Amino acid sequence: MANTYYLPSHEYARIDGNIAYVGITRYAASQLGNVVYVDMPEEGDDVAFGEEFGAIESVKAASDLFSPVTGAVIQPNLQLIDNPRLVSEDPEAAWIIKVELSAPLDLDKLLTEEQYQALIAQ
C-alpha cells in the first residue's frame, strides 16, 4: 500500500517501497492557477529533505519546490516540459520527480494526510 506524506509547503511524497513520487498538492495547484513551466532536477541529481529542488511557475510568479524526501532522482517527469498544465489539471497524477530513497523518511517533520488536510482547512 502506498502512503502519502506532505510538507507544509504543499509538496507530497507518495511512497511505494523505496521509491517516492514527489509533486504538489491539489490545494497548491488550485492556488497557483495555470502552471506554465516546471523547473526540475535531472536524472541522477540528489535531493534532500527540506531543500529546494526546483520551481513551479504560474503566469505571475515562480514558487520554489522543496523535497519531502532524501535520495536520488531516478526520473524527472519530462511530460511536464511540453505540458506543464498537467500539474494544474491533475497534480496527483502529474508527479514531478521520482526519487530513490537513500535515507529514512523524516516522519517527525512530514505531515500525514490527516495533518495536511487540517493544515489547509485553517
Add this chain to the structure above:
Amino acid sequence: MENLKKTCLHDRHEAMGALMSPFAGWHMPIQYAGIEEEHRAVRGGCGVFDVSHMGEVMVSGADAEAMVNDIFTNDVRDMPDGKILYGMMLREDGGVIDDLLVYKIAADKFLLVINAGNIDKDVDWIRSQAQGRDVVIDDLCDSTAQLAVQGPKASAVMSEVLGIACDSLDFYTFEVHDYEDEKILVSRTGYTGEDGFEVYASPRLIAAMWDRLMDSQCCLPCGLGCRDTLRFEAGLPLYGDELTELTTPLEAGLGMFVKMDKPSFIGKDALARQKAEGLQRKLVGLELLAPGIARHGYQVLDPDGNEIGVITTGYRSITLGKSIALAMIDSRFAPLDTLVQVQIRRKAVPATVIKKRFYQPRYKK
C-alpha cells in the same frame, strides 16, 4: 490588510470571487477567471479594468502651464485642449519620480494622472514645486474613480453598453461627456497595447458603469495580473520595475518623451550630461533560448558569467508563447542579437537581445 485602501468597486470584486491582493497600498483584484483568459479577452475582444487606484491631480492657474512644463519631461506648450501627453517627472539627478499622463483641460488647467504607489510622494513633490507660483493644486485621488475599457471591441462596448459615443476620439485625446447629470472624462488611452478608453468619473457613477458592463456579458472583468502581462508585451514600462528613482528615462529607452529642446525642466541638466557621456545601462528585450522564465530581480550575465544587469520584468508571453523579459543591462551588451545569460535559480540560461516591443500595439491612430 487593515490599512489597505479600497476602490469603490472593492466589494463587487470580492463578491465576484476575484483573487485579491495588496498592490501599491490598495487591496486590488489580481484576476477573476484567470490571467490568461483575461489577457486573451483584451487582445481579441474587450476587457474592463478597475483602475480607480490611479491618482489624479489637477493643476490650475495662470502659472499652470509653466509649472507643469517645469516638472514634466514632455512639452505641454502649444498643446491643444483635449490632448494628452505621456512623460515623466524627474529629480534633479535625472532619476524618475514617476511616469504620468498630462491631460490639457484648458490653457490654465492640466490634469496629471499618476501611479497609485506614488500618490503621496508625487503630491508632496507637486505641491513643493507650486510654491511661489500662481497655481492651485487639487488632489482628486479620493473623489475620482477610473475604469479602463480595452481591446479591439472597446469602442463598440463603450457606445452599445455605456451609451458613450467616443469612436471619433483620436489616440491620446479626450472629451468631457455629460453622463447622468455628471461631467465625466473619456480618453482614448490605456496600458495594454490595444485600442481602448479610460473613463474618469465619481465613484458612484463608475460603480454604475461597472454593473452595466458586467450585466452586458460583452466584456470580461480583468485584474492587475493581465494588466501587467499586457503592458509588458507591448513594451510599456511599469514604475517600480523598469522605472525607479535610480533610473533615467534615457536608460529606459524613453527619450522620445523627453524634450531636450525645452528651455528647462527639472532633471534636464543631468540628462544632458548623461547623453554627452554616453549611457552606461540600457533597457533591452531578451528572449530566452532554453526553458525557464526570467523574473524581476534575476541577474543577467555575460557569456563568461560576469554580472551585467538585472531583469526588470519577465514572463512566458501569453500572446507570443515565448519566454521573454525586459532587462536593464550594461549598454555594451545592448545591441540586438547579443548573446547573454539569465541566472534562473541554479542555471544560467542563454538569452538573446531582441526588440523590447515584443507585441506590436494596435492603437487607433
